[in-house]
Amino acid sequence: MIKYPGGKKSYKKPDSFALTSRRGMSLEEDINKTNDYYLFMDIGVVHKKPTPIQIVNVDYPSRNKAKITEAYFRQASTTDYQGVYKSIALDFEAKETKNKTLFPLAALHQHQLDHLRAVNKHGAVAFLIIRFNTLDETYLIFAKDFLQYIDTSEQRSLPIKWIRDVGYLVESTFKKPCDYLSIIEDVCIKEKV
């Protein structure tokens, strides 16, 4: 950190920044860009669900245009992403944290955990994508693994050590800044054969 006169601070880029192509994009942007690539290249079909909104009032200023003038955010009852890849139903949630040592489970709502547990039970491949922003590391953790951890541990967080051990590091390229389907391919397709 270099201090400048006048209290301005200069942010020193982590070295890994030079190696990544993401350049400050959010995890959501990275996943959306990757999903666009998967769709365009006909690799798989995964979409982010729209944010659920409670609409209270709608105006019709012209015949064809409805303008929502009062609405509120509702809590999502499911995860953010769903799709299909080689006949596998995919269902996952993506989260970022600035924490360097653990992922706090409070970042997930109980109904999201319930949903991941339910779809996992019914045969979807359910998982979390967690990005540690400060470490610049992104992991895919399968629901079967972290649900078991949650059920047997007293801790209300996933330690980075456990994540590095059980999870899969997600690779980032320019075209696929969050290439989670490569992991699904390796773990769920290749290992099954």
Added chain:
Amino acid sequence: MIKYPGGKKSYKKPDSFALTSRRGMSLEEDINKTNDYYLFMDIGVVHKKPTPIQIVNVDYPSRNKAKITEAYFRQASTTDYQGVYKSIALDFEAKETKNKTLFPLAALHQHQLDHLRAVNKHGAVAFLIIRFNTLDETYLIFAKDFLQYIDTSEQRSLPIKWIRDVGYLVESTFKKPCDYLSIIEDVCIKEKV
């Protein structure tokens, strides 16, 4: 139709109404109620996606409450329903029509057809649920069937005769007013064995 003085009209219920348990509920309400039952009974997990909305302006009248004061409906780029049943990825769209002889394909957006084609190709079980309100008949039509029809026919509609031939009549009970998973079970699970 009985005419009353003062221009009031009395609506005569169709006879079939007495036989059904739906009692004027919309197809969407029927599917949501059925999905709630599937979830509660741990049969499968299917959810309706939220309506996509473009948010333009948000007020914060209090610290915890965000009020959306300007927003617009966006066109959905996918289908309305997604889920998982016995490891099958499900993806479908539901439509009602008052037409008695055909389902007009104009009721489906091109990107919805493209989406159904894509997920069908990647191994999801994709389908349409079409309710003919006047006939009080609801059909499940698999994407592989109607996509083939669309690709080989010049018609811009699905005739009821063709639907009755190729589609599956969806049964309605009080607890499962649109029991489409029974059809998935019969066609995709039992017939596979």
